Structure formats: structure tokens, C-alpha cells
Amino acid sequence: MKDIRQSARPRRRGPGSLAGLLMALLVILGLSGSTAIAAPGGTGQQTGSTARVPAPAMDAVAAMQPSWNLGNTLDAIPDETSWGNPKATRELFQTVRVQGFRSVRIPVTWSAHQSTTAPYTVDDAYMSRVKQVVDWALAENLYVVLNVHHDSWQWIERISTDHDNVRARYDALWTQISAAFRNVPRNLLFESVNEPGFADATAAQKTEFMNELNTSFHKIVRASGGGNKSRLLVLTTQGGTPSQDLMDDLYTTISGLRDRNLVATVHYYSYYPFSVNIAGGTRYGDDARNDADDAFARMHHTFVAKGIPVYLGEYGLLAYPDDNHPSRIERGEALKYYEHVGHAARVAGVTTALWDPGFAYLNRESLKWRDPALFAWIKSSWTTRSGTASFDKVFVAKSSRITAQSLTLNRNGTKFRGLWHGDTKLAEGRDYTVFESRLTLTAPALTRLTGDRDYGVNTTLQARFSKGLPWQIDVVTYDTPVLSNATGTAEKFTLPTKYQGDELATMEATYADGTNAGPTSWTPYQEFNKAFRPDYPNGTIILTTEFLKSLRDGDTATLTFHFHSGAKVKYKVTKSADSVTGTPVKES
Numbered sequence: 001m002k003d004i005r006q007s008a009r010p011r012r013r014g015p016g017s018l019a020g021l022l023m024a025l026l027v028i029l030g031l032s033g034s035t036a037i038a039a040p041g042g043t044g045q046q047t048g049s050t051a052r053v054p055a056p057a058m059d060a061v062a063a064m065q066p067s068w069n070l071g072n073t074l075d076a077i078p079d080e081t082s083w084g085n086p087k088a089t090r091e092l093f094q095t096v097r098v099q100g101f102r103s104v105r106i107p108v109t110w111s112a113h114q115s116t117t118a119p120y121t122v123d124d125a126y127m128s129r130v131k132q133v134v135d136w137a138l139a140e141n142l143y144v145v146l147n148v149h150h151d152s153w154q155w156i157e158r159i160s161t162d163h164d165n166v167r168a169r170y171d172a173l174w175t176q177i178s179a180a181f182r183n184v185p186r187n188l189l190f191e192s193v194n195e196p197g198f199a200d201a202t203a204a205q206k207t208e209f210m211n212e213l214n215t216s217f218h219k220i221v222r223a224s225g226g227g228n229k230s231r232l233l234v235l236t237t238q239g240g241t242p243s244q245d246l247m248d249d250l251y252t253t254i255s256g257l258r259d260r261n262l263v264a265t266v267h268y269y270s271y272y273p274f275s276v277n278i279a280g281g282t283r284y285g286d287d288a289r290n291d292a293d294d295a296f297a298r299m300h301h302t303f304v305a306k307g308i309p310v311y312l313g314e315y316g317l318l319a320y321p322d323d324n325h326p327s328r329i330e331r332g333e334a335l336k337y338y339e340h341v342g343h344a345a346r347v348a349g350v351t352t353a354l355w356d357p358g359f360a361y362l363n364r365e366s367l368k369w370r371d372p373a374l375f376a377w378i379k380s381s382w383t384t385r386s387g388t389a390s391f392d393k394v395f396v397a398k399s400s401r402i403t404a405q406s407l408t409l410n411r412n413g414t415k416f417r418g419l420w421h422g423d424t425k426l427a428e429g430r431d432y433t434v435f436e437s438r439l440t441l442t443a444p445a446l447t448r449l450t451g452d453r454d455y456g457v458n459t460t461l462q463a464r465f466s467k468g469l470p471w472q473i474d475v476v477t478y479d480t481p482v483l484s485n486a487t488g489t490a491e492k493f494t495l496p497t498k499y500q501g502d503e504l505a506t507m508e509a510t511y512a513d514g515t516n517a518g519p520t521s522w523t524p525y526q527e528f529n530k531a532f533r534p535d536y537p538n539g540t541i542i543l544t545t546e547f548l549k550s551l552r553d554g555d556t557a558t559l560t561f562h563f564h565s566g567a568k569v570k571y572k573v574t575k576s577a578d579s580v581t582g583t584p585v586k587e588s
Helices: 004-008 017-029 057-062 090-098 124-139 156-160 163-180 203-223 244-257 272-276 286-302 331-348 372-381 443-450 545-550
Strands: 035-038 044-047 067-069 103-106 143-147 188-191 233-236 262-268 310-315 351-354 393-397 405-410 416-421 432-435 438-441 456-465 471-478 486-489 493-498 504-511 532-535 540-543 557-563 568-576 579-584
Touching (some): 067 310, 090 124, 103 124, 124 143, 124 163, 156 203, 203 233, 203 244, 233 310, 286 310, 331 351, 438 443, 443 471
Parallel strands (some): 067 103, 067 351, 103 143, 262 310, 393 471
Antiparallel strands (some): 035 044, 432 438, 456 471, 486 579, 504 557
């Protein structure tokens, strides 16, 4: 399928000479956000931006690519800094713009700053703060998406049991937001509500409530006049979910409103087992790739192909990256996800907004990327494909003689150019061979590259392709990890572990009768960090309190630890009242 986004971009010529001179003069004078200029339709508008917004909604949303979320900030409860991030600044938006983003989504939770009784007034100081943050982003020539965020689960979800009050509060909120931003330029978009869910309701009722909220939002904003008459409005599915039935419901709503300035939004966080590392989802394999391909194909066929733009309001992985905990998802597998999703979105003609909670990507204090190499892969995915391989490591056992090791190349439409060690290109035939998609490192090359064969990463190679970023391949010396006897309590239990260069991938837990052990009963493969986690610096594996409390008293559970080398190590744990004992299972 061709890259649909290319055909969606504006094709107009630039402004004429007089208009260009006027625009340049406005930029030089540095007009403030309160300065009024004439809108294309003649409406006086407040401007903090000189960005020219294409008239067609498809073109405008295409011009918003790529997008970034100011997560866990104005949406934090109860206040902007409550979830660990500093207050937003103009410098933050300058950084975002310089890094290549063209739009920002500013999630806002209003509940702690809005009266819970009629007339449901929003605090003036809070509305002013939201306006200040929006103005800073607009002043950086960024498109802005402003929404109603965690209110969805704080009070809107009660619409089935408290319908009239919820509707009155929701309508009052959007009436006030519409009035406050009535004269802001069209590069400010409104989004009806974030990931709405409805408690105590049937499927049919949920569909009705979703349509009701989206329709009421549309009516209120349009009736407020000014710039809101033609502002792009973003309407969501239930939960932001991109399932076919829910997107069909949203299409029915949008088509029924007969408004060319509407945008569909959904969210995408990958195939769930991979996104959190549960049920054996340790690799970005066929299931995960197919899940992404199918989701973006649905977005395209349901909306984009029918002239309705799609703004992917959030994407990423549910549990990666996270500087506060051990990494659930293996790094190379995560890179493959970002590379693939960037490509799938471009093919589908979907604008994507990276969800950044503050502890994942951009450090809000230093305004530097926490992992520049990860961001490089994300950024590269906006415009091109990169080649990858079946894994980003080759494991060489220390306890046995060195033999050739192979990986499968994923060329992704590129051409393989060779392997490099630093600035030195390795010799094909002597150091490695390529047969179809099979890349094999020879035993002599691995002998040289592993050096003294210390456990861990001995060196890193680069597989380079005709375009995109090089794929890093770590050469790792390892032996099968060794676990030891341990005792603990139902609150705390750690397994002494000699990792010997290997890394933990997942844990399988079962009882002798074949049933699953652990808090996640539907799969033997328990959730990484929720049931267990590695502690590499201290040489242990930690079984969490949640996992320990879920164990059946007196019934021994067999744990199988899977490591990224492919090694498996079995371990038995038995809980008796508050005491827990563990012993490794010797190989037969």
C-alpha cells in the first residue's frame, strides 16, 4: 500500500509576496497571544501562532504529524505537579518543537477545579493557567489538542446512574472551555473526552452515552461562535479503543453530524501481552505485528478512506520505558515496535501522538531525552523504515567451545549493507555470511570479538542497511543462570541468582495439577514486575507480595524462569502460612 499521508499533505503554493511580507512582519514584531488578527472567515481571533492551518481537515491533521503528549501534568490529580512532573514552561514547548514535533496534546483534568454542583463553575485561576500553557504551545507554532481527560473515570462514567447531573456538568464544562478559547486560532483543537467508559451500563447503553457526549460536545462548541464555528473537533470511541465495532459507532456519529471539521481519535498501545510482558509476550513477533497492522488498517478503512482524518491521540507501550522499574520489555523488541508502528501509521495516513508521562521519554527538568537512542528510532520512524533482526543479541556460552551463531534479518524494504565493528567493516565470508535472510557470525569472528570472555556484553556490532538507522547487535558471553535455596515470608521473598551474563525474560508458574499459579490465572506466564522482577545489581529475583499472597497454602508451585539466551531454569516454592521456602530443581 502506498504512503497515503503524502497525498493528504497540503499542495498549495506559499503565500503571495504581500501576504508573505505581512506574515514576516508579524513574526518580527513578535505579536503577543492577545493580539487580534482577522481570521480567514473574518472573525477576530486571539493569536499566539503564525502557523497557517490548511482548510481541509485531512490536510490540517496531516500537518500535525508528529505529535507529543504533555502527560501527567495538567491531567494530574489534583494539581499540575501532583504526579511528579514540574510545571510546564514555554521552554518545554520550544524543546518539543525543535525536536521535530508539529503538535502537542495537552490533557487536562478539570474535576478538582470545577464545582460539583450547579452551575459547575471552573476556577478562574485554573482556567487562566490552562490558557497560559496553551498559549505557550501556540506561540511555538505548534498545533494544540485540548481535552477533558481523567474526568472520564472520575465522574463522567457515572452517567448511567446519575445521568442528568453528569450531562449538566459535562455541558457546563465545555460551555466554559468554549467561551475561554472562543477567539483562539484554528490550530487549537478540542477533544471531547479521553478514554470514556460507562459503569453499570449495557453495551447498547454505552453506545448511546458515547454518541450523546460526542454530539453534545459538538453542539456546544459550534454554538459558542467565533473561531469555534470552524474549529477542528476531535471525537473519540469508547475507551479510545480502535476495535471495529466501536469505530463503526464513531463513524455513524461523525457522518450524522455532517461537519467537515471533525476528526476521529483512538489510542494504540500494542498487542497487550507484549505491551506489559505477560502470557509469554517477550518478543515483537507475528501476533504483535499483525495486531498493529490490523489496527491501522481498520483506522484507514473506517475513517481515512472516507475523508475523515484520524489523530492517534496516544501511542506507546503500557510498561516501557520506565526509569523507575526494571525494564519489562527487551530493548531491541521495543525498537522494532516503534519502527513498525511508525511505518504502519504512515501507510494508513494516521497522525500519531506519543504518550509521554514524564518518566519515559523527555526529562522535564533537563529538557533532554532520557534515552536519545530510543528517541532516534521513534523520530526515524516518522519518515522512513529501518532494518532490524530477529534479536539484538547473540549469546556465546562460556562453558563450551565457540560456534557460529545466526540471526534472521528483517530488511523492511531496505538492502543489507554489511556488519561493522566500530568504524571497521567486517569481512563477508570470513567474519559473517548471509544466505537469504540468515545472517551468521562465524566462530573465528566470535572468538575474536568475545576477547577474554567475561560474562556480559563483550562488544557491539552494527548491521547497516541502505536507509534508516543501524541495528545494534550485542555479542554476549553467558552461561545458564544458577538459582539457590531461599527462605522468606508471604510479604518478601528473593531468590539468590547468578545471572552469568544472561537476562530474565519471563516466569512461568504452575501447580502439579496443571493449573496456573500466581495472580494472573488465565496464563501460566505471569506479568513482569507485577509477579516477579529481576534485581541485577544485587544478584536476585524478587517474587512480589502480590504473587506470594496468591499462592495456595501448602501447595508447591513450579516456577520456570525463561532467559533471553533461551535458557530455562526451574524452581519450586511452597508457602506454609506466612513462611515461604524455595529450592532449585536439578536437571535430570
